[in-house]
Amino acid sequence: MTDSQLPHSRVAVLASPGSATATAIAACLGDAGWTVKTINEDPDPAEINALLAEHEAIDGLIYEPGLLDGGDGINAGDVVGSLLKVVEQLRPQLRPRADGGARIIAISSRDGLGWPDRPHIAAAAAALTAVSRSLALQLGPNGVTVNVVAALPPQGSVLRDAGRPAGTHLREPEPLTPAPVTPQDIASTSEFFLDARSGYITGQVLYCCGGASLLSSLSV
Amino acid sequence: MRLNGKVAVITGAASGIGLAVAEDFAANGAKVVIADIAADRAGEAAQRITGSGGTAVGLGVDVTDRGAVTALFEQAEAEPGPVDILINNAGISIDRGVRRITDEEWQRTIAINQTGVFLCSQAAATSMIPRRTGRIINVSSRAWLGWFAQLAYSSSKGGVVSATRSLAIELAKYGITVNCLAPGLIDTPLLRREPQEVMDRLLQAQPMGSLGAADDVAWAARFFADPANHSVTGQVLYVCGGKSLYAQPASS
16 A cells, blocks of 8 residues: 555544553644544443444554553553453444454553563553454454554653662663653554554564663563 | 655665665655666666656665675765665575575575675664664564574574664664564565465465565565654564464465
């Protein structure tokens, strides 16, 4: 598909508790001509039904469960359970393969590679990857791609000031590249996966981390 | 994602994925250097791009020859200018099982697919480091994960993945990102030479049940080449329709 063949009207559902990353994604997609509908990351079925009544087909789902902002209440089971629930509800209206298919992305965290004082976030992040790969295999024949953006907690996240985990000599991961990772960087990477031209890319994880993931064996 | 005025050297660019990348980059504002072992076909490809309003030059290069690689970068620097983007795409695939592959076939595969990446990346990095910016994109293959009768090819492409990660770590502080594309089944002239029976088997192993297009890879290359994309480095992106997730073995 070339630039001139891109569909003109695209609808994305952004499921998020609200974060700087979600705001940046909505702005980035809006600038690119998407219509973005924001819902809670664990929405009431009625909320989704109302949304589906407004649109004939959904082109993209961005699931952003807030892992990059930390929080003690994050639970792997809840995080993947909500994603599966939202996908199941949206599934009948995801744009069919004959019309270019649909894109699903999950916003995850570099913490999925392991981090001493955030095992609950690491578990949720790793689970998101495993679920996304499974969904990619499940939905691939329908032309639906499922990918993951796993980011370093970006500039502005409270986790950037988390400091040294208690009882370790480790420091919070920093990008190897000169500039900090920003919510806009995560949004740009998300937009790439959501693009109609990314239809042959599925089940993948892109780390938006300035190279901070490279020192883990799990990152390849 | 526009590449206005950026100089991109693309090896193995006279056909297939390399040509698709060159055409895509030129259509999006880049000045492309089509480098290929076949100098005449590189020139023809460059002429076609120039005829469509793009900026391109075609140059012959053997990526296994240090002198030829040095000459390529000197010529590129003179016209169209210092290299902003390098696409290490030149490669060969010799499909032979472990009992049949010869020393010469093994050495040739490693020389083109792996040493070529080393020589071109070294030349590009030397030019990019003082300017504190640059994009290097290596074309590996999903096959680096392993596949039937691809001992030499997958070994060489695994080396490309390792090179990508080491280059990314070393060059990050200079604002140079290094990423890797790992295409799966892509509809190229080389693949079309396969008998239908083989094609059917290959497609059955595909989770999405389809072939990719060279344009799919070019689009991913443009994402990595984007000057604004400074936080994604050292990544291996499979453009493979899900084959990297699971591929049902259909032959042995």
